[in-house]
Amino acid sequence: xxxxxxxxxxxxxxxxxxxxxxxxxxxxxxxxxxxxxxxxxxxxxxxxxxxxxxxxxxxxxxxxxxxxxxxxxxxxxxxxxxxxxxxxxxxxxxxxxxxxxxxxxxxxxxxxxxxxxxxxxxxxxxxxxxxxxxxxxxxxxxxxxxxxxxxxxxxxxxxxxxxxxxxxxxxxxxxxxxxxxxxxxxxxxxxxxxxxxxxxxxxxxxxxxxxxxxxxxxxxxxxxxxxxxxxxxxxxxxxxxxxxxxxxxxxxxxxxxxxxxxxxxxxxxxxxxxxxxxxxxxxxxxxxxxxxxxxxxxxxxxxxxxxxxxxxxxxxxxxxxxxxxxxxxxxxxxxxxxxx
Ligand SMILES: Cc1cc2nc3c(=O)[nH]c(=O)nc-3n(C[C@H](O)[C@H](O)[C@H](O)COP(=O)(O)OP(=O)(O)OC[C@H]3O[C@@H](n4cnc5c(N)ncnc54)[C@H](O)[C@@H]3O)c2cc1C
Ligand code: SF4
Numbered sequence: 001x002x003x004x005x006x007x008x009x010x011x012x013x014x015x016x017x018x019x020x021x022x023x024x025x026x027x028x029x030x031x032x033x034x035x036x037x038x039x040x041x042x043x044x045x046x047x048x049x050x051x052x053x054x055x056x057x058x059x060x061x062x063x064x065x066x067x068x069x070x071x072x073x074x075x076x077x078x079x080x081x082x083x084x085x086x087x088x089x090x091x092x093x094x095x096x097x098x099x100x101x102x103x104x105x106x107x108x109x110x111x112x113x114x115x116x117x118x119x120x121x122x123x124x125x126x127x128x129x130x131x132x133x134x135x136x137x138x139x140x141x142x143x144x145x146x147x148x149x150x151x152x153x154x155x156x157x158x159x160x161x162x163x164x165x166x167x168x169x170x171x172x173x174x175x176x177x178x179x180x181x182x183x184x185x186x187x188x189x190x191x192x193x194x195x196x197x198x199x200x201x202x203x204x205x206x207x208x209x210x211x212x213x214x215x216x217x218x219x220x221x222x223x224x225x226x227x228x229x230x231x232x233x234x235x236x237x238x239x240x241x242x243x244x245x246x247x248x249x250x251x252x253x254x255x256x257x258x259x260x261x262x263x264x265x266x267x268x269x270x271x272x273x274x275x276x277x278x279x280x281x282x283x284x285x286x287x288x289x290x291x292x293x294x295x296x297x298x299x300x301x302x303x304x305x306x307x308x309x310x311x312x313x314x315x316x317x318x319x320x321x322x323x324x325x326x327x328x329x330x331x332x333x334x335x336x337x338x339x340x
Contacts, residue, residue, distance in 0.1 A: 001048050004055055008062040012222050016191045018058050019220035028212060030127065032219035036060050038083060038119035041110075042126045050136045051127075051143055060119075060222065068224060073098065076230050082121035082223045086176070087112065089120060098230060100338075101237035101256050105179040108241045111248045121223040124177045124187075124203070124280075125215065128170035129158065129250060141167045142211040157316040158250075161324070162277035164312055168211030170278060171250075172204065177280035178256040179239055180226065182272035188225040191218065200226070204279040233258035233270055235340040240331040241274070242323060251275030253324040255331035259295070266290045266299075269332075273307060276324045283307040286328065300332040301325075 009015045015036065022034035029035065035054035037043050038061065046052035060068075060083060068081040073094050080089060089095060090106035109115065109123070132138040132150035139148035151159055151169055160171045177200070185200040203215055217223075237258035243249035254274035260267040269290040271283040286307035293299045304325035311321050 002050075002053055004047075004057050006057050006059065008059040010062055010064050012063055012065060012068075012190050012224060013192065015058050015060060015063065016220050016222050018056070019222075020192050022056060023219045027219060028214065029125075029217050029219040029221075030214060031212065034058055034219070036222060038122040039085070039114075039117040040122075041114050041118045042122060046127060046134075049134055051134060065224075071095070078102070078228045078230065080120050080226045080228070082225055083119050085116055086110070086118045086120060086123055087115035090115060097235075099179075099183070099228070099234040099237055099258075101179045101182070101239045101258055102176075102228065104239035105175040105241075105256060108239065109175040120176065120226060123174055124180065124200075124226070125217075125223075126174050127214070129173050130170040131155070131158070133170060142170060142207070142214075145210065145212050152314070155316055156314045158252075159314060159317050160276060160278045161308070161311040161313045161317060161320050162273070162281055163206050163279055165207045165209065165211070165278075167209055168207035168278065169314065170207070170211070171275060172277060172279050172281075173250045173275070174280070175239065175241060175251060175254060175274055177204070178254060178272040178274040179237075180228065181280040181282045182256040182258055182270040183228050183234070183237075184270070185226055185228045187223055188227065189217065189221040190224050191221045195224075200280070201282060207278050231268075232260040233268055236261065236335055236338050237270075238331060238335050238338065240327055240334065242327050243275075253320055253327040255324075255328045257328075257331045257335040259332075259335050261295070261336065264294045264296075266293055266295050269303075271303075271307070271328070271332075273324060273328065276308075276311075276320050283328070285309060290332075295332060295336045297329070297333070300329040303332065304328040 034056040
């Protein structure tokens, strides 16, 4: 690991000020000289591998604001402080009751130890596990813009089939983000120039020609909270994750489904797909296919077809298309049958 300076500011404004001092025009947070660290389960890993090379680490764990560590449950929303640990959110009874999908997306992620260490903001900003990104001897447009993409012709079983570009096909591996995008969450961020809110659906950027620019965040912006609106769909929601082994593995395919039902008919469906796309993926076409329909096997299968209509499989990941469809069909039918 390369040497770095470590700082532990006591306030969000002090953290943002340090990052702002070392920020450079057009440089994304993941390439900035000063980078924030929360649980460190993603960033420290990539520093050890030589993929992340910050000169300065700004530790957010000394920030004094209590709201950063709190979960606030209101009548029409849940607000998660950015430093709330994954394990705490997954185990909170009210979250499980009011919106099971949120708790399940966290419970089925990583291991108990990692969930106790990792923060919610760090979780949504985790970087891809693409093997060629992690191993610095390979060409990788995300790590070294313009160097090429070893995964295109390499072993791409883990890679994405949706949202890919000619520059990058890396999967976004997080689970919580799929629940957040399905539920229409908002991210609150703070910098020296003030605060702003970003719709979660706008936080992550498609790879396009610049896969190294992963989010809309500037390098001096600290995420302070994530707010999730509650609605008629929240209690009838679930997160189904399919992986190579039943524990401690990233999704090969997953589906976050929330349904507002009027009898057998879908009034509103909120659907996101994990393990198959380059960014958290809201499946709008599937939602539209279900709207106003009776949710039976046939309607679920039609929605799954719509969800994967634009899929672009590669040599080793073509299995993700039928697997993703089956995952969504099962998630839809199981969510329909929930007793709420
Ligand atoms: C073996 C293993 C298995 C895993 N399995 C899963 C899985 O199945 N599902 C899943 O979803 N995840 C999984 N993960 C990923 C894990 O959940 C993430 O590493 C973790 O959530 C990151 O949170 P953190 O607080 O440790 O982030 P850090 O490593 O501290 O930071 C991650 C990134 O976020 C930035 N950051 C952190 N906080 C803020 C903030 N408040 N504002 C702005 N930027 C910030 C950092 O600068 C960094 O770029 C796994 C990880 C490992 C190591
Ligand atoms: S898929 Fe993306 S992250 Fe992986 S090697 Fe290609 S450019 Fe790099």
